[in-house]
Amino acid sequence: MSTDTTPAQARARLSQALTSRPRRGTALITVLFVIVGFVAAVQFAAPDDVLDRASRTDLIQILNSLDTRSDQLSEEISRLEATRSELLAGADSSEAAQAEAEARLETLGILAGTVAAEGPGVELAISDPAGAVDGSTMLSVVQELRDAGAEAIQIDGNQRSVRVVASSAFVDVPSGGVSVAGIALSPPYSVLAIGDPGTLAPALRIPGGAVSALEGAGATVSVRDDAIVVVDALQETSPPSYASPAEPETAESDRG
Amino acid sequence: MIPVLGLVVGILLGVVLDVTVPAAFEPYLPIALIASLDALLGAGRATLEGVFDDRVFVVSFLSNVLLATLIVFVGNQLGVGAQLTTAVIVVLGIRIFTNAAAMRRLLLGA
Numbered sequence: 001m002s003t004d005t006t007p008a009q010a011r012a013r014l015s016q017a018l019t020s021r022p023r024r025g026t027a028l029i030t031v032l033f034v035i036v037g038f039v040a041a042v043q044f045a046a047p048d049d050v051l052d053r054a055s056r057t058d059l060i061q062i063l064n065s066l067d068t069r070s071d072q073l074s075e076e077i078s079r080l081e082a083t084r085s086e087l088l089a090g091a092d093s094s095e096a097a098q099a100e101a102e103a104r105l106e107t108l109g110i111l112a113g114t115v116a117a118e119g120p121g122v123e124l125a126i127s128d129p130a131g132a133v134d135g136s137t138m139l140s141v142v143q144e145l146r147d148a149g150a151e152a153i154q155i156d157g158n159q160r161s162v163r164v165v166a167s168s169a170f171v172d173v174p175s176g177g178v179s180v181a182g183i184a185l186s187p188p189y190s191v192l193a194i195g196d197p198g199t200l201a202p203a204l205r206i207p208g209g210a211v212s213a214l215e216g217a218g219a220t221v222s223v224r225d226d227a228i229v230v231v232d233a234l235q236e237t238s239p240p241s242y243a244s245p246a247e248p249e250t251a252e253s254d255r256g
Numbered sequence: 257m258i259p260v261l262g263l264v265v266g267i268l269l270g271v272v273l274d275v276t277v278p279a280a281f282e283p284y285l286p287i288a289l290i291a292s293l294d295a296l297l298g299a300g301r302a303t304l305e306g307v308f309d310d311r312v313f314v315v316s317f318l319s320n321v322l323l324a325t326l327i328v329f330v331g332n333q334l335g336v337g338a339q340l341t342t343a344v345i346v347v348l349g350i351r352i353f354t355n356a357a358a359m360r361r362l363l364l365g366a
Contacts, residue, residue: 010304010362017303018260025310026258032317033259034266036292041270042277043285055338 110152113163113235117152121194121229122201128187128219131176137217138178139170141191144210148203150193152231157185161233168235181235187219197225283332284325287344291324292317294348297355304362324348 051059109115124141126133138155142164145153153164160183162168168181177186193200201223204210214221277285295317302308324344331340360366 005305005362007363007365009306013304013306014363017308022258023310025314028314029310030259030262032292032314033262034269036289036296037263037266037268038270039266039285039289039292041267042275043289045271045274 111165112237113152113165113233114237116230116232116234117194118228118230118232119151119194120197121150121192121225121227122197122204123224123227123229124189124191124193124204125222125224126187126189126191126214126219127221128189128214128217130218131187132218133178133187133189133214134217135170135172135178137213138180138189140213141204141210142170144203145191145193145195145200148195148200150195150200152194154192154231154233155180155185156190156192156233157187160185163231163233163235165235192229192231194229194231201225283337283341284328287324287328287341288321290345290348290352291320294351294355295320297352297359301355301358301362304359 051062054062106115110117122145142153142155155162155164157177162180162183162185164180171179173179173184173186177184178189179185204223211221211223295313298316299308299313302313327344328337328341331337
């Protein structure tokens with residue numbers, strides 16, 4: 001350290017250095033300065049990554065924690081996938097159950113007479129001007145149709161229609177005609193039955209069968225078996241007051 | 257004056273060109289930069305003392321940078337790069353402070 005330099009001298013030297021004419025070697029020094037400035041700017045602009053300055057121990061620790069985190073996330077992925085497939089399977093089975101229940105509802109609705117039905121079948125036109133057809137004759141016609149596999153039956157008479165179901169009763173009306181399920185019908189009757197026409201029509205026509213019984217009573221009968229039959233009379237159902245479903249085991253064995 | 261302008265030009269180039277440091281040089285660039293900073297401050301002090309010499313400056317600059325880089329390189333090869341980097345930076349830092357203090361005393365007398 002030179003103590004013999006005064007601040008004034010130092011400032012004079014500085015200004016002289018800054019204003020002096022280029023000497024030999026100034027070019028080289030300038031090149032070095034350019035390089036220093038360039039490197040400094042590049043280094044300052046470089047992205048400052050924390051990992052660059054972390055020690056080896058820190059890096060290992062970071063790596064370990066990342067591994068642990070990755071393991072946890074993998075576990076979570078497999079857990080969530082398992083849940084997802086469970087839920088999908090559950091949705092499938094509940095969909096199937098719903099479809100089955102809907103099919104069952106349709107079947108039971110047709111059987112119970114609460115929904116309209118249409119399909120191939122036979123149409124039995126009974127003209128009975130004398131009113132000789134009684135309840136038992138009509139019941140025998142229905143029984144004949146049921147034996148032959150009719151799935152839905154409806155009786156029309158005098159612009160009134162009755163769906164014939166399991167609980168339908170056939171009662172003679174004293175003034176003439178038949179009361180079916182509490183609805184008085186009068187001739188001419190028309191019996192509609194959905195089922196296999198090729199089975200229903202011959203069953204009605206067999207000797208000693210329904211048609212011959214009706215004709216024996218004095219009625220004129222014609223059977224059409226080439227039409228699409230629409231059974232649209234509906235039967236009200238009320239919940240059973242006394243009957244309730246039996247124990248599951250019994251019901252199971254009954255159904256089987 | 258011209259070298260100072262060169263410094264400014266270099267900084268502008270570095271900012272404008274958006275150069276990415278090659279991975280191989282990455283550990284050595286900061287050390288080289290500190291070493292050159294030390295050389296620059298040494299040159300400033302020599303200027304104020306009236307003993308500045310072009311040749312001495314260029315040689316001391318290059319040897320400073322090369323030596324610092326070499327030490328860190330050897331340290332990296334031996335597995336003690338981080339420690340040697342710290343050592344070099346401490347030494348250069350002390351020199352920078354010493355030169356800066358000398359320049360302050362020369363210019364301000366305090």
